[in-house]
Amino acid sequence: MQTTSLTVEKGSVELGPNVLSGVSLPAAVVYEDPLIHNVEWMQRFAEAHGARLAPHGKTTMTPALFHRQLQAGAWGITLATAPQCRAAFAHGVTRLLMANQLVGKANMAIIATLIEQGATFYCVVDSQENVRQLGRFFAERGLYLSVLIEVGVEGGRCGCRNQQEIVSLAEAIAEEPALSLVGLEGYEGVVHGDNPESGIRAYAQYLVDVAVELEAAQRFSEPNPIVTASGSAWYDVIAEAFRGAPLQGRFTPVLRPGCYVVHDHGLYREAQSAVMARRPDLQQGLEPALEVFAQVQSLPEPGLAIVALGKRDIGYDQLPIPLRRYREAGEVAQPLSVTGWEVTKIMDQHTFLRLPEEAKDVAIGDIVAFGASHPCLTFDKWRQLLLVDAQLNVKEHLATCF
Template identity: 70%
Template sequence: MTHDRNASFPGNAEAKGVIPTLDGKKEVASLEKGSTVLGTKVLSGVSLPAAIIRDEALTHNLAWMQAFAERHGAELAPHGKTTMTPVLFERQLAQGAWGITLATAVQCQAAAAHGVTRLLMANQLVGEANMAIVASLIADGVDFYCVVDSAENVAQLDGFFAARGLTLQVLIEFGVPGGRCGCRSAEEVLALAEVIHEAPALALAGLEGYEGVVEAVDPAQGVRRYADTLVEVARTLHEQGRFTVAAPLVTASGSAWYDVIAESFHAAKLTGRLTPVLRPGCYVVHDHGLYREAQAAVLARRGDLTSALEPALEVLAQVQSLPEPGLAIVALGKRDIGYDHLPFPLRRYREGGTANQILSTEGWTLTKLMDQHAFVQLPRDTQDVAIGDIIAFSVSHPCLTFDKWRQLLLVDEALDVKACLSTCF
């Protein structure tokens, strides 16, 4: 089987294949004519490199984070920018997610086109072209939210949506000094709420924040202080009658500090007044680097958690050259995998072998990554490596690997393909 990261979906008519998804629906993917995807063995029938998602780990992660949110009395709105994969959105929603978080109007448009009906754009909506996209979504019945942090943006949005007879639900963003967007103080938030109150086309629907930009000598304590302040400001807005929706939101949480945010929301006993919403995204496939480290910190803070998220995303590639002792060149590059943290070899297989026939990568180190080539240093006494050997590589920060692929392969424990998942970046 071949897969084309650069082909648009659904692909040309001669090359179409119908791929069953796990909910019984059909997804059209661009395939080589005459190929069969379902049941194809990754180690013998797939053009590599390929990005794979291990379904057992994915299923575990979906249930784990949904249960975590529910135990803390919070809703879950996973950040969809991580994957931009509609089938994964469907699975997150089917697991019980309140909605999907996204970062841009175009991402929201793509998610809505695939059936997502509640969207939280955790970003300011600026530019009339982007406003027009959102206006179309609202007119089509999408339950849409975005954030604001300035009177100027409020005026722009109010004018645009009033002219179209639409109401835009907004959350005030509460930021931190030195961070990115957001009002810098509670006083600024309360003043902006007054401005929104005078904007007839806007409905103040909650308070939003992002703790990942908090800087403190004790990061965990700094995030706790920020979360507690976010809750107090939301309560003040509620007491002043500034919210104009029945169940206003208070929302934060990326993929590193979700436990601290959840604890603060839960301790505040917001149920009945405010709707707490968590927004982690990377949990869905987790990783072997940045977020594995973050998860270790979560487990250290929370001794009551008896299980952890599991890495589900890997990129498989083949040894293409053994030009000198101690060096393997693998057909993997910056076009195939994220590289803010260099990947490392997880396992090795012989082409045509099976998933339980694992060869050693002990002492193997990826030292350099080019556009299409990876330099892997081997122990000098390595004897059993062969051209064509398949290496499974780790992923760190999954967002920056997903966006390199138009298709990812969902595989079972035998590395047989269960489905081909299209992205919509």
Template identity: 70%
Template sequence: MQDSLSKLGHKGTPELGPSLLGGVSLPAAVLHEAALAHNLAWMQRFAESHGARLAPHGKTTMTPALFRRQLEAGAWGITLATAPQCRAAFASGVVRVLMANQLVGQANMAIIAELLEAGADFHCVVDSEDNARELGHFFAQRDLTLKVLIELGVAGGRTGCRSVESVKALARVVDAEPGLALAGMEGYEGVVHAEDPVPAIRDYATRLVEAARCLDDEGRFAVDLPIITASGSAWYDLIAEAFDTAELRRRFTPVIRPGCYVVHDHGIYRQAQQGVLSRRPDLHAGLRPALEVFAQVQSLPEPGLAIAALGKRDIGADQLPEPLRRYREAGAVDEVLSVEGWEITRLMDQHAFIHLPDSADDVRIGDVVAFGASHPCLTFDKWRRICRVDERLDVTEVMDTAF
């Protein structure tokens, strides 16, 4: 009884055995090992071929086992978005942490101070003089030095200094704070919006490089080989290309930060990858979707309609999930049934409405369906446990998340 109670709250885990089709409580979030291993190696090769370091954005998965896999594959560090995320990553063995966000609030600063005292190699972002002074005062009082990166933003975008002049002014403030060390420049191209985004993102990357060189020429950096970093999961090729062609390696440490690559998706990043491959046909096959959510047909209440036990609490819904494959419960892995013409039309908390074509005359209650999702960040955060499976759909590892 006690062992059973210990599983409370952990949906999607093995109950009767390792087989995803017969032994796991569904729905379950699933990572396919073959695609995962491919993606880890693919992006690491990509970064190295452009002379860049890879610091994957960990907020995508918040899964320490995946952080370790990324570091083992050669990642330079892990990027996070918040102080508690950084603490969770450090507790799981991540020493080099890049927080691609501003550190605000005394409680969050206290978390980072503890990490620094414990030996973390931590960087965060600043974009205002007031924040820089507050950080400088807080960390100087504790005899600590906080390494910061100045963020260059875009008009109408999110955070970041809006001009090179404001970058230079902020660098002077950071330089005057004994509790701070200016360690580089940071940007994020995902907030660059234009009718033709490719030249606009290239222009932004050029501005980021120019700002970093300007600070270097003025002697503002407090470290050797300061960091220059940008890149989300959609335009990483343009950022890596800009850093590479600018030949920054002699003066800087170029770092790219894609996160969703590790599992890819069946939606917005699949579409973005098509853009990458059209610009860079030499990259060949590219990334592979590794994340799926498996769920069962729960009801066949009327002709042409199936209800799956899958909802917004289980899978990201910024785009409706995509039915990929179907199996019989406890059936053979190689006996794949058709989902051709299946379409999810509506998603509730725990239910997916699926329109079935007339040809779908073999559907049974309990059939197991694999669903693809868009934007993996919005699926991972719905799970405390993720199942990693082999080619036989046997669970080989249950990975904890740390949201």
């Protein structure tokens, strides 16, 4: 397990108020028990499949959550940009996997400084021009840069599109003394089609086959090269492919899901249901841990409530889902009904709720808990979230560093 000096700083912030009283709303909350469950569940899953876990930190950019993941046994933290890597390193994360191309001298300078300060850093490459640029820059700094070749798909995002491109790129890396080819990287989330599962299984097998071929050709500069993929929807399929005999004992498989840490009430809840259907042997699964609380601010006409919640507060890939309702300063154990409530529209600071005819008890100031889809796009709206217990008492302030 990676050691880390990361600490949670509470400063002079007063802890202890209840979300239903004493907290300015809207507020994003993370429930501690589901959070603990999710962190431990995914770590066990990775270890049971012979893989390392490098959770994607861009989901939360919350150092306190990085700390929990590392303490549970994570191999490192995945990031998407050089500034994200700098932020994570500043909070004690020393193994950084940037699942992206490192482009531009300013970004290269950020990473060079981190390496000089002791970071273990990896990034991906998919073009000979990027390889030449990186080789030149890091040679001038007197540093070595570990890179992984990104394996893409036609119509997808970045990445080499065929095996010949991969072999040629490996040759180009070998010609750069400052670069070290340490593995392969891919992302299955860009594989689509009428039968995505079949396509993703084929892609995962392709990653394995290419890795074995490059190893046989002695293209990797280190023993046990890295093979990494996996978002938060198909991690089980990737893990199964990586667990196969061709990689065992010869490679370091690394899984990179990120959204699992707080899960969600939309996209990833659906994806997790599919995982559990594919893998009935798995126990319990992930639990939603993230909600946003906001108050009814207007009841301007029958059947309509306006809540002080908007695009500035919660992700809106899918419309938020009303989960529960409380009276301000009410009892957590006595939620009020939101049956039949439906979000119909969301603006910058306002959410429109269609109410059923029987919703006669709604009052100004009522507090509604909302679930969201795709937690990345809720976390990035907050400078801090509230870690709460089951009774909605605030236990910790979770600062973000977007």
